[in-house]
Amino acid sequence: MLQTITLVVAQIIVLLGISPFLVGLIRKVKARLQCRRGAGVFQPYADIAKLFRKQPVVSSTTSWIFTATPYILFASTLSAGLLVPMFISVTPMNFAGNIIALVYLLALGTFFLILAGLDAGSAFGGMGSSREGLVASLTEPAMILSIFAVALTAGSTNLSTIVHKTALLEGVVTAPAPHLMALAALCIVAIAETGRVPVDNPATHLELTMIHEAMVLEYSGRYLALIEWAAAMKLAVFLSLIANLFAPWGIATTLAPGAIGIGLVAYILKIAGLAVLIGILESMIAKLRLFRVTELLGAAFILALLAVVFFYILQG
Amino acid sequence: MLNLFFLLFAGYVAGLFLPLCFPAKPKIQNVLAHGSAGLASGAGILLGVTGLLAQEPWTASVQSTIPFLSFAVRLDPLASFFVLTISLAGLAASVYAIGYVTEFYGRVSIAALGALFNGFLLSMTLVVIADNGFFFLIVWELMSLLSYFLVVTEHKKAEVQYAGLFYLIMTHVGTAFIIMAFLIFFQAGGSFSFEAFRHPEQPLSEGMRTLAFLIALIGFGTKAGIVPLHVWLPYAHPAAPSHISALMSGVMIKTAIYALIRVYFDFLGGQFPWWWGFVVLVVGAVSALLGVMYALMEHDLKRLLAFHSVENIGIILLGIGAGMIFQSYGLKELAALGVLAGLYHTINHAVFKALLFFGAGSLLYATHTRDMEEYGGLLRRMPWTGAFFLIGAVSISALPPTNGFVSEWLVFQSLFLSFQLPTVFLKLMLPIAAAMLALTGVLALVCFAKVFGISFLALARSSHARHAEEVPIAMRIGMGILAVLCVGLGLAPMIVVPLLDRITGPLMGVSISDKILALDGWALAPVNLEFASISPPMLAALLIAGGLLGLFLAFLFGGHLVKRYYKTWGCGINSSPRLEYTATGFVQPIKRVFSTIYQPTIKLETEFLEESRYFAKRRRFEFHIEPIFEKYLYSPVINVFVEIANRVRVLQAGSLHLNLAYILVALVVLLLFAV
Numbered sequence: 001m002l003q004t005i006t007l008v009v010a011q012i013i014v015l016l017g018i019s020p021f022l023v024g025l026i027r028k029v030k031a032r033l034q035c036r037r038g039a040g041v042f043q044p045y046a047d048i049a050k051l052f053r054k055q056p057v058v059s060s061t062t063s064w065i066f067t068a069t070p071y072i073l074f075a076s077t078l079s080a081g082l083l084v085p086m087f088i089s090v091t092p093m094n095f096a097g098n099i100i101a102l103v104y105l106l107a108l109g110t111f112f113l114i115l116a117g118l119d120a121g122s123a124f125g126g127m128g129s130s131r132e133g134l135v136a137s138l139t140e141p142a143m144i145l146s147i148f149a150v151a152l153t154a155g156s157t158n159l160s161t162i163v164h165k166t167a168l169l170e171g172v173v174t175a176p177a178p179h180l181m182a183l184a185a186l187c188i189v190a191i192a193e194t195g196r197v198p199v200d201n202p203a204t205h206l207e208l209t210m211i212h213e214a215m216v217l218e219y220s221g222r223y224l225a226l227i228e229w230a231a232a233m234k235l236a237v238f239l240s241l242i243a244n245l246f247a248p249w250g251i252a253t254t255l256a257p258g259a260i261g262i263g264l265v266a267y268i269l270k271i272a273g274l275a276v277l278i279g280i281l282e283s284m285i286a287k288l289r290l291f292r293v294t295e296l297l298g299a300a301f302i303l304a305l306l307a308v309v310f311f312y313i314l315q316g
Numbered sequence: 317m318l319n320l321f322f323l324l325f326a327g328y329v330a331g332l333f334l335p336l337c338f339p340a341k342p343k344i345q346n347v348l349a350h351g352s353a354g355l356a357s358g359a360g361i362l363l364g365v366t367g368l369l370a371q372e373p374w375t376a377s378v379q380s381t382i383p384f385l386s387f388a389v390r391l392d393p394l395a396s397f398f399v400l401t402i403s404l405a406g407l408a409a410s411v412y413a414i415g416y417v418t419e420f421y422g423r424v425s426i427a428a429l430g431a432l433f434n435g436f437l438l439s440m441t442l443v444v445i446a447d448n449g450f451f452f453l454i455v456w457e458l459m460s461l462l463s464y465f466l467v468v469t470e471h472k473k474a475e476v477q478y479a480g481l482f483y484l485i486m487t488h489v490g491t492a493f494i495i496m497a498f499l500i501f502f503q504a505g506g507s508f509s510f511e512a513f514r515h516p517e518q519p520l521s522e523g524m525r526t527l528a529f530l531i532a533l534i535g536f537g538t539k540a541g542i543v544p545l546h547v548w549l550p551y552a553h554p555a556a557p558s559h560i561s562a563l564m565s566g567v568m569i570k571t572a573i574y575a576l577i578r579v580y581f582d583f584l585g586g587q588f589p590w591w592w593g594f595v596v597l598v599v600g601a602v603s604a605l606l607g608v609m610y611a612l613m614e615h616d617l618k619r620l621l622a623f624h625s626v627e628n629i630g631i632i633l634l635g636i637g638a639g640m641i642f643q644s645y646g647l648k649e650l651a652a653l654g655v656l657a658g659l660y661h662t663i664n665h666a667v668f669k670a671l672l673f674f675g676a677g678s679l680l681y682a683t684h685t686r687d688m689e690e691y692g693g694l695l696r697r698m699p700w701t702g703a704f705f706l707i708g709a710v711s712i713s714a715l716p717p718t719n720g721f722v723s724e725w726l727v728f729q730s731l732f733l734s735f736q737l738p739t740v741f742l743k744l745m746l747p748i749a750a751a752m753l754a755l756t757g758v759l760a761l762v763c764f765a766k767v768f769g770i771s772f773l774a775l776a777r778s779s780h781a782r783h784a785e786e787v788p789i790a791m792r793i794g795m796g797i798l799a800v801l802c803v804g805l806g807l808a809p810m811i812v813v814p815l816l817d818r819i820t821g822p823l824m825g826v827s828i829s830d831k832i833l834a835l836d837g838w839a840l841a842p843v844n845l846e847f848a849s850i851s852p853p854m855l856a857a858l859l860i861a862g863g864l865l866g867l868f869l870a871f872l873f874g875g876h877l878v879k880r881y882y883k884t885w886g887c888g889i890n891s892s893p894r895l896e897y898t899a900t901g902f903v904q905p906i907k908r909v910f911s912t913i914y915q916p917t918i919k920l921e922t923e924f925l926e927e928s929r930y931f932a933k934r935r936r937f938e939f940h941i942e943p944i945f946e947k948y949l950y951s952p953v954i955n956v957f958v959e960i961a962n963r964v965r966v967l968q969a970g971s972l973h974l975n976l977a978y979i980l981v982a983l984v985v986l987l988l989f990a991v
Contacts, residue, residue: 012865052873059884061774061891063695063702067879075862082858095839096854100728101716103754105855107761108715114765118897120884121774126897129769133762134905141754148732148747157732157848218884222870222877294909301751308747312740 003255004092008082011091015081018268019232020044022239022275026196027203029279044232048225056221061121069116070219070226076109077230081237085163085244087263088252094160099147102159103140106193106237109230110136117215124207128214131290135199135211138297139192145304146185149178150245152311159245167248175314181307183246188300190238192293195231197282199293202231209287236271243270317374317391320363324403324441327356331434335427342426346417349430353437354410360403360441367396368815375447384508385454390447393819394582398444398574401663402567404801405670406437412674412794413559415787419681420557424469429557436462436563443571449498449508456494459571460487460539463564467556479551486548490538494575497531500524501583513583525584529592532579533599540572542633543603544945546626550610553625554618554686558677559794561618565625566670570662573632577655581823586643590742593640600637601749604630604756609913612763612906613941615688615899617676620767621669624712627756628665632658634749635727641742642730643824650733652820652828653842657726659816664719664805668711671798675705678791679771682784688899690778691771698786702772704795709768711802713761717856719805722840724757725850729842762906770899777893807852810837900939907939915942 024041031038058067082093083102097105110132117129147157154162192199195212204210205217216227244251250266252259288296331352335345367374370391377388391399413433417426439459446452464487468480498508504520505512520528538545549569553561580588607627614620639654678701679694680686695702711718714725731753734746776782786792805812810833817829834841834849841849870877884891907914916939923934967978 049873052870053875055878055880057880057882060881061693061884063773065695065706065773071863071866072859074866075859078862078865079855079858093854093858095835095841095849096851096858098848098850100725100848101850101855104715104721104725104757107713107758108710108859111710111713111715111761111765114762115769115773118765118769118902119773121891121893121896122884122886123895123897126902129765130897130902130905133765133902134909137755137758137762137906138909140758141751144754145747145751148750151732152735155735156846157729158846161846222874225873226866226870290905291908305748305751309744312743 007088007092007255011082011086011088011093012078014086014264014267015078015233015236016229018271019229019236020048022235022271023232025272025275026279026282029276030283033280033283044228048229051220051225051228052222054221056219056223058223059120059218062119062218065112065115066119066218067223069112070223070230072112073109073230074226074233076105076112077233077237080105080109081233081240083159084237084240085160085248085251086240087260087267088255089164089167089244089248090160090253094158098157098159099144099151100157103144106234107136107140109234113215113227116219120218122218124210124214124217127207128211128217131211132215134290135192135293135297138294138301139189142185142297142301142304143189143193145301145308146182146189147241147245149182149185149304149307149311152308153179159241163244163248163251164253166245167251167253175310177314178307178311179246181303181310183242185300185304185307186242186245188296188303190242191278191281192297192300194235194238196278198285198288198296201287235275239271239274240267243267243274317363317366317370318376320359320366321376321389323359324356324363325438327352327359328434328438328441331356332431332438335430339427342421345426345430346414349427349434350410350414350417353413353430353434354407356434357403357406357410357437360399361407363391364396364398364400364403367391367399368393368818370396377447382450384502385450386448386509387451388447388509389442389445390510391445393822394574394577395445397659397663397816397819398570399441401570401666402437402440402444404663405563405566405666408670408674408794408797409433409559409563410794411797412562412677412791415790415792415794416557416559416677416681418788420469429466429469432462432466433560436466436560440563440567440571444574447510449502449510449513451508452510453491453495453498456571457491459568460484460491463487463556463560463568466560467552467564469557469560470555473555475551476555479548479555483548483552486538486545490535490545493531493535493538495535497528497535497579500528500531510578510583514585525588526592528584529580529588532576533596536572536575536579537599538572540569540576540629540633541603541626542599542629543606543626544949546603546607547945547950549626550614550619550622553622554616558618558673558680561621562670562673562677565622565673566666569625569629570666573629573636573658573662577636577659577823580640581643581655586823588640588644590641590644590739593637593642593644594742594745595637596633596640597637597745597749600630600633600635601752602630603627604634605752606913608756608759608763609910610941612759612766612903613914616686617679617688617767617771618673618686620688620763621672621676624672624760624763625665625669627760628661628669628712631724631727631753631756632661632665634658634753635661635730638727638730638734638746638749641737641746642733645737647736648824648826649828649831650730650736652817652824652826653726653733653832654730655823656813656816656820656828656832657723657730659819660726660809660812661723663812664711664723664802667798667801667805668708668718668720671704671708671795671802672712674791674795674798675701675708678705678787678795679784681787681791683778683780685778685780688767688770691781692777692893692896693773693775694781694784695772697781697784698772700792701787701795704792704799705772706768707799707802709764711806713764714757715761717803717806717852717859719802722806722809722850722852724753726840726842728753729848732848733843759906762903766899766902770897770902774896775891775893777896807856809833809840809852813840915944916940917942 252263635658
C-alpha cells in the first residue's frame with residue numbers, strides 16, 4: 001500500500017517535472033536549427049512560475065466553466081499520465097484504465113477546453129474550438145486503432161501489460177509490418193493531439209494558423225500556467241506512449257531500486273530523444289492548411305486500420 | 317409482487333381518470349395526473365428491482381373470451397429490467413412535468429395531456445411484461461396510438477400535424493411487420509402465448525427462422541429508429557412536448573430493443589448463424605455513425621437530440637450484435653458480455669437522454685424557441701439547468717466519470733475480444749466496428765461541446781435568451797434526479813453489473829458477473845485484470861485529486877487568487893453577440909470534410925450598396941444537407957404507392973349505380989366461394 005502510494009507520487013513528480021523540460025528542449029532544438037542561441041532548456045519552468053505569480057484577467061463574458069477548465073484539464077491530463085507506464089512497466093494505477101480510458105480521459109480535457117474557447121464570446125476562441133473539434137474527431141479513431149494494433153500482439157489492451165510483455169520479449173513480434181504501421185499512425189496522432197507543426201503551430205498567434213492557442217487566448221495568470229503545464233504533460237504522455245509501447249527496453253520490469261534507477265534514466269533519454277526529433281521535424285516542414293491536415297489524419301487512420309488488417313492476415 | 321403490480325396499474329389508471337373529474341382546473345389536473353404517475357412509477361421501480369432479484373419469473377394472467385387472447389403478464393429478469401428503466405424515466409418525467417405543463421395551461425387540455433401521459437407509461441410497461449403475442453400487439457398498438465396523440469398535442473401547428481402523420485404511418489408499417497413475425501411463431505406454436513413461441517410444437521424450419529429474424533428486425537427496428545427506418549424520429553420527437561419526447565426517446569424506442577432480445581435470444585433459442593449477428597452489427601454501426609453525423613448539423617435542439625437517439629440505438633445494437641456473433645460460435649461468456657454491454661447502455665441512455673430532453677424543454681420553456689442559434693449566455697441566467705445539462709452532455713459524450721463512459725467502454729471491450737472468433741473476416745470486422753464506434757464517440761463529444769457552448773456560454777444571441785429565467789423547482793428536481801443517476805450509474809458498475817448478469821445469465825446460460833468484476837467490485841475487468849480494466853471510482857478519485865493538486869500548486873506558487881475582470885478583447889471592436897461563433901460556423905469544417913455523406917448545397921445571396929459594389933448591404937446564407945433517405949428511399953416508394961392509388965381510383969367513379977354493381981358482384985363471388 002505504502003509502496004503503491006510512493007510509486008504513484010513518484011510518477012506524478014516525474015510527469016510534472018519532466019514535461020516543461022521537453023517543451024524547452026523542443027524550442028532549443030528549433031532555435032539552434034534556425035541559427036539562434038534560443039532560450040535555455042529550463043526556460044518553461046521559469047515561464048510557468050512567472051505565470052502563477054501574475055494576476056489573471058478574466059473576461060466578464062465568461063462563466064464558471066472558464067475558471068474551472070484549467071483545473072479540469074490539469075486533472076484529466078495528470079490522470080491520463082498515471083495510466084501510462086513511464087519508468088516502471090507495471091504502473092500502480094494500471095487497474096484504473098486501459099487504452100480506451102486513456103483516450104477518453106484526454107477527451108474530457110479536450111471537451112472542457114472547447115467549451116472554454118467558446119466561453120469568452122470572441123471569434124478567435126470559437127474558431128479554435130471548431131478546428132480542435134475537427135482535429136480531435138479525426139485523431140481519436142486513429143489513436144484507438146493504432147494502440148489496439150499493438151495490443152493485439154501483446155494480447156491485452158492494458159497499457160502496462162503491453163509494455164511489460166514487450167519489454168520481456170514475450171509475445172515476440174514475428175512480423176514487424178503491423179508494428180511499424182501502428183508506430184507511424186501513433187506518431188501522426190501524437191503530433192496532432194499535442195498541437196505541433198504540421199498540424200498546429202504552438203508558437204503563433206495568427207488567427208489563420210492557431211488551433212490550441214486560439215482556445216486558450218483569453219487565459220492569463222495561474223490559469224494559463226495550469227493550461228501550459230497540462231499541454232506539456234500531454235506531450236510527455238504521448239512521447240511516453242510512443243517510447244514505451246514500441247521500444248520499452250530499459251524500463252524497470254521489477255521494483256528493485258537499481259532497476260527503477262536505470263528505468264528512470266532510460267525513460268528520460270528516450271523521451272528527450274523523441275523531443276529532439278520533434279524539434280527537427282518542426283523545423284523541416286511547414287504547417288499544413290487545415291483541410292490538408294484532415295488528409296494527413298485520414299492517412300493515419302488508414303495506416304492504423306491496415307496495421308490491424310495486416311496483423312490478422314500475417315497471423316494466418 | 318402482485319401488490320406492486322396492482323399499485324402500478326391502479327396508479328396509472330387513477331392518473332388516467334381522476335384529472336377528468338376536475339374540469340377547468342388545470343393546476344389540480346396537473347398535480348393529480350402527474351402525482352399518480354409518479355406513484356405508479358415508484359411502484360414500477362420497486363417491481364423492476366424485485367423482478368430482477370427474484371429467483372423465479374412471476375406470472376399472472378386473466379383469461380378472456382376472445383380466442384387466442386389472454387391478458388398474461390410475466391416478469392422475468394429481462395422484463396423487470398425494462399420495467400425498471402421505464403419507471404425510472406417515468407418518475408423523473410412525472411416530477412418534471414408538474415412544472416413543465418404549466419406552459420400548456422389554457423392552450424391544451426391538461427386533463428387529456430395527463431391522461432395520455434399515464435396511459436402511455438402504462439402501455440409501455442405492459443408491452444415489456446406481456447406474455448401473450450396477441451396481448452403484446454394490442455398494448456404495442458396502444459402505445460403507438462397514445463404516443464401519436466401526445467406528439468400532436470400542439471396540433472394547430474402544421475409541422476406538428478405532419479410529424480404526427482409521418483410517425484403514425486411509420487409505426488404502423490413497423491407493426492405490420494411485427495404482426496407478420498408473430499404469425500410465423502403462431503403458425504409453428506399453435507397458440508399466441510410466448511411459451512408456445514419459445515417451444516413450438518413443430519420447430520421452425522431454417523428458412524422460416526431467417527424470415528422471422530429479418531421481419532422482426534425491420535418491424536422492431538422501425539420503432540427503435542435504425543437507419544434507414546429512422547426518418548420519423550427527427551420529426552416526431554421535436555414535435556412532442558419535452559417530457560414526452562424524453563419518454564419516447566429514452567424508453568419507448570428501448571421497448572423495441574427489449575422485443576429484439578426477446579425474439580432472438582428467447583424465442584429463437586439463441587441459436588443462429590453468424591451472419592444474423594453481423595447484420596445487427598452493421599445496422600448498429602451505420603445507425604451510430606449516420607445518427608451522430610446528422611445530429612452534428614442540426615440547430616434545432618430537439619431534432620439534434622432525436623438524431624442522437626438513433627446514434628445510441630446503434631451503439632446498443634453494436635453490443636447486441638457482437639453478442640449474437642459470439643453466441644453463434646458458442647462463446648457464451650463473450651456473448652453475455654456483449655448483450656450486457658448493450659443492456660447497460662440501454663439504461664444509461666434512457667437516463668441521460670431524458671435528462672438532455674428535460675434540459676431542452678427547460679430551454680424551450682425559458683426562451684420559447686428551439687433554435688440553438690438564438691440561445692447564448694444561458695448558464696448565468698439558468699445555472700441549475702446549465703449544470704444538469706452539462707452532466708447530461710458529459711454523459712452522452714462518454715467521458716469519465718459518468719455512466720456513458722462505462723457502457724461505451726464495455727461495448728468497446730466486447731468488440732475488442734474479437735480475436736477469439738475463428739474466421740478472419742469477423743476478426744477484422746469487429747475492430748472496424750470499434751473504429752466506427754470511436755469516430756461516433758468523438759463526433760458526439762464535438763456535437764455536445766457545440767450544443768452546450770453555443771446555448772449556455774458567452775453572450776445571448778437574442779432578446780429571448782437575454783430575458784430567460786430559471787425554470788420552476790419541479791423541473792429542476794426532475795433533472796436533478798436524472799443527473800444524480802448519471803453519475804451514480806457510472807461510479808457504481810459493481811451494483812449494476814450483477815443485476816444485469818441476472819438477465820444475461822438465463823439467456824446465455826452462463827453467469828459472468830464474477831468474471832467481469834475484479835478487486836472486490838472496484839474494477840471492471842472483462843476476462844481478467846491483465847487484459848483490460850477500468851476502475852470508475854478510482855478514475856473519479858484521480859480526477860478530484862488532480863484538481864485539488866492543481867489548486868494547491870496554484871496557491872503554492874501564486875498565493876491568494878485576486879482576479880481582474882475586463883471585457884473580451886475583440887481587436888478593438890465592441891464585444892457583441894455578432895462577434896461570437898455560431899453553431900453553423902462551428903460545424904462547418906466537419907461538414908466540409910464529410911461532404912461526401914452530407915452532400916450539402918450552399919446558397920449565398922448578396923445585396924450590395926447602390927453606391928459601390930465593394931460594400932455589401934445584406935447577405936443571405938443558406939445551406940441544406942441532402943436528405944438522402946427521404947429523397948432516394950422514401951420518396952420513390954411513396955410515389956409508387958401514389959401511382960397505384962391513382963390507377964385504382966379509376967374504379968371509384970362516384971356513380972352510385974357502379975358501387976351497387978360492385979356490391980352485387982362481390983356478393984356473387986363470395987357465395988360461389990362458400991359453395
